[in-house]
Amino acid sequence: AQSVTQLGSHVSVSEGALVLLRCNYSSSVPPYLFWYVQYPNQGLQLLLKYTSAATLVKGINGFEAEFKKSETSFHLTKPSAHMSDAAEYFCAVTPGLPFWGANSKLTFGKGITLSVRP
Amino acid sequence: KAGVTQTPRYLIKTRGQQVTLSCSPISGHRSVSWYQQTPGQGLQFLFEYFSETQRNKGNFPGRFSGRQFSNSRSEMNVSTLELGDSALYLCASFDGNYGYTFGSGTRLTVV
Numbered sequence: 001a002q003s004v005t006q007l008g009s010h011v012s013v014s015e016g017a018l019v020l021l022r023c024n025y026s027s028s029v030p031p032y033l034f035w036y037v038q039y040p041n042q043g044l045q046l047l048l049k050y051t052s053a054a055t056l057v058k059g060i061n062g063f064e065a066e067f068k069k070s071e072t073s074f075h076l077t078k079p080s081a082h083m084s085d086a087a088e089y090f091c092a093v094t095p096g097l098p099f100w101g102a103n104s105k106l107t108f109g110k111g112i113t114l115s116v117r118p
Numbered sequence: 119k120a121g122v123t124q125t126p127r128y129l130i131k132t133r134g135q136q137v138t139l140s141c142s143p144i145s146g147h148r149s150v151s152w153y154q155q156t157p158g159q160g161l162q163f164l165f166e167y168f169s170e171t172q173r174n175k176g177n178f179p180g181r182f183s184g185r186q187f188s189n190s191r192s193e194m195n196v197s198t199l200e201l202g203d204s205a206l207y208l209c210a211s212f213d214g215n216y217g218y219t220f221g222s223g224t225r226l227t228v229v
Binding site: 034036041042043044045046049090092104105106107108109110111 | 122124149151153160161163166173174176208210212217218219220221222223225
């Protein structure tokens with residue numbers, strides 16, 4: 001079974017400061033990992049994904065994440081926060097992908113709300 | 119290229135009624151999955167369809183059902199609505215490049 005832990009429900013940073021959102025996962029098989037962002041009254045937008053290639057993954061809007069198998073972590077970072085980054089962020093894991101016929105459901109963490117102070 | 123389209127965006131229903139939500143995936147995507155999002159339970163998997171076949175089902179009662187048509191469009195149905203079914207229902211299609219694209223969701227309110 002897969003699970004995702006996102007420590008803390010709310011993170012507040014100053015504009016221009018480093019953003020660090022933590023994600024730890026549990027998976028019985030090599031996982032595929034994702035970070036999504038959700039703005040109010042909208043769906044989920046994919047920020048980046050890990051699919052067993054490079055362990056440092058670069059995504060959209062200046063975000064990146066590093067897959068660390070030994071720590072079972074996939075933390076999301078951004079060097080300099082912008083006001084427009086204020087949103088809710090979700091980490092998700094899946095053991096497989098649809099076209100392989102495997103169990104491909106996404107298991108999400110509880111989400112972290114990021115606030116950016118001017 | 120059009121994204122994932124969910125209709126309607128908002129819906130208000132009365133307890134005991136039934137509701138049907140629609141999802142049109144990105145053109146060419148054959149995999150569609152559904153998720154329920156509530157403040158208390160977060161994002162929970164409902165079901166996944168691939169080429170008209172349900173391949174996975176989450177831990178929801180039988181009142182929740184779905185189907186996928188030959189053009190990959192999908193519908194989910196909830197019968198005998200309960201207050202606890204109030205949620206944002208999200209549909210996602212798989213883009214073949216290891217990513218899931220989500221629609222904007224249908225906000226269902228049961229009164």
